[in-house]
Amino acid sequence: MSTTVVENKKDFLSFSGRKREVVDEEVRKADFSEIPVISLNQDKESLIKDLKYACKTVGFFYIKDHGVPQESIDKLLGGAKTFFELPKEDKNEIHFSKSKHFRGYESCGDNNTEEGKRPDLNEQFNWGYEAKLDPIKTTEEVEEYEKNAEKDVMAGPNVWPAKAPALQTAVAEYYGHVLILARRLVKLFALALDLPETYFDNLFQTPGAIGRVLHYFPQASNDKNILGIGAHTDIECFTILYQGKVPALQVLNNRGEWIQAPPIDGTFVINIGDMLARWSNDVFISTVHRVLNLTGNERYSIPVFIGTQYDTMIEPLYTCVGEEGPKYKPIRAGEYVYKRLAFSRLSKEEYEEKIKTL
Numbered sequence: 240m241s242t243t244v245v246e247n248k249k250d251f252l253s254f255s256g257r258k259r260e261v262v263d264e265e266v267r268k269a270d271f272s273e274i275p276v277i278s279l280n281q282d283k284e285s286l287i288k289d290l291k292y293a294c295k296t297v298g299f300f301y302i303k304d305h306g307v308p309q310e311s312i313d314k315l316l317g318g319a320k321t322f323f324e325l326p327k328e329d330k331n332e333i334h335f336s337k338s339k340h341f342r343g344y345e346s347c348g349d350n351n352t353e354e355g356k357r358p359d360l361n362e363q364f365n366w367g368y369e370a371k372l373d374p375i376k377t378t379e380e381v382e383e384y385e386k387n388a389e390k391d392v393m394a395g396p397n398v399w400p401a402k403a404p405a406l407q408t409a410v411a412e413y414y415g416h417v418l419i420l421a422r423r424l425v426k427l428f429a430l431a432l433d434l435p436e437t438y439f440d441n442l443f444q445t446p447g448a449i450g451r452v453l454h455y456f457p458q459a460s461n462d463k464n465i466l467g468i469g470a471h472t473d474i475e476c477f478t479i480l481y482q483g484k485v486p487a488l489q490v491l492n493n494r495g496e497w498i499q500a501p502p503i504d505g506t507f508v509i510n511i512g513d514m515l516a517r518w519s520n521d522v523f524i525s526t527v528h529r530v531l532n533l534t535g536n537e538r539y540s541i542p543v544f545i546g547t548q549y550d551t552m553i554e555p556l557y558t559c560v561g562e563e564g565p566k567y568k569p570i571r572a573g574e575y576v577y578k579r580l581a582f583s584r585l586s587k588e589e590y591e592e593k594i595k596t597l
């Protein structure tokens with residue numbers, strides 16, 4: 240999740256390689272033509288046209304008519320709140336440092352998303368893909384998956400809080416709905432990239448899909464050195480974000496201006512991540528964003544980061560290379576995600592040591 244700030248020049252140089260300049264630190268209200276709202280319930284031709292525009296020019300959009308029941312969202316928010324209210328010692332029983340692939344609890348200050356800024360002002364719970372959480376898998380498929388479950392550095396079992404058991408049940412229900420939506424979006428993205436509709440399907444059968452519930456604390460100061468989550472681009476192909484009711488998300492637009500992306504009832508925010516930006520040779524753009532919660536209220540959000548199966552080699556797609564050719568070298572999805580997560584969470588020494596073994 241890390242993005243490097245190039246000192247003095249105020250550029251963002253993310254791991255994806257694309258530079259983003261900040262020309263204005265003031266944050267302004269955008270109207271929805273800047274961050275489009277797209278209904279999934281419209282004829283396919285116009286839907287693909289809307290998606291093409293949003294993915295190629297903004298990298299951020301809202302979707303409505305997405306099919307995920309509000310009840311499942313509310314259940315997950317309830318389960319997460321119970322978990323976050325537990326005493327520190329109970330939450331730390333599943334601290335992410337005990338997990339080889341960053342699952343579990345991150346406390347406030349554990350993560351420094353934006354280099355050069357203070358650590359992020361949030362606590363969070365993270366889980367990853369397991370076939371038993373996937374509603375399309377049969378019992379036999381789950382058994383088969385479990386045999387090879389730890390094949391990739393990023394794959395393996397989740398950890399759940401013993402003292403807040405409702406969280407696990409609520410995650411399973413919500414994540415199931417989101418995986419179905421993700422597989423629907425993957426087909427639409429294939430079409431928007433001028434590929435056959437089923438082009439990506441096999442690569443999202445056991446997707447590297449990390450879910451997270453974030454709890455942001457209100458902050459008094461508008462000092463941009465302290466952020467709920469520092470400026471970054473997401474790592475995976477795309478993110479399905481439920482951002483609750485508290486406005487705090489900001490997006491860096493193509494002109495280098497920070498604009499607000501307030502919550503809209505009944506929608507998710509979808510944003511393109513660096514894996515799909517690389518895969519599409521920057522035909523789809525990944526967009527820098529951050530959270531600054533000046534509302535005086537606590538804020539909860541639920542991003543699910545949808546990536547491909549971890550053994551997928553990501554190299555620019557044939558429909559996207561054009562005359563200039565591929566901009567990016569091939570990378571293995573699991574290794575890429577691991578390095579990015581490790582970079583903002585481990586010490587420099589630990590990071591160097593760990594990546595030697597990948």
Ligand SMILES: O=C(O)CCC(=O)C(=O)O
Binds near residue numbers: 473488
């Ligand atoms: O909380 C939000 O609205 C955004 C969270 C986010 O950007 C992230 O976790 O990558």
Ligand SMILES: [Fe+2]
Binds near residue numbers: 471
């Ligand atoms: Fe993000």
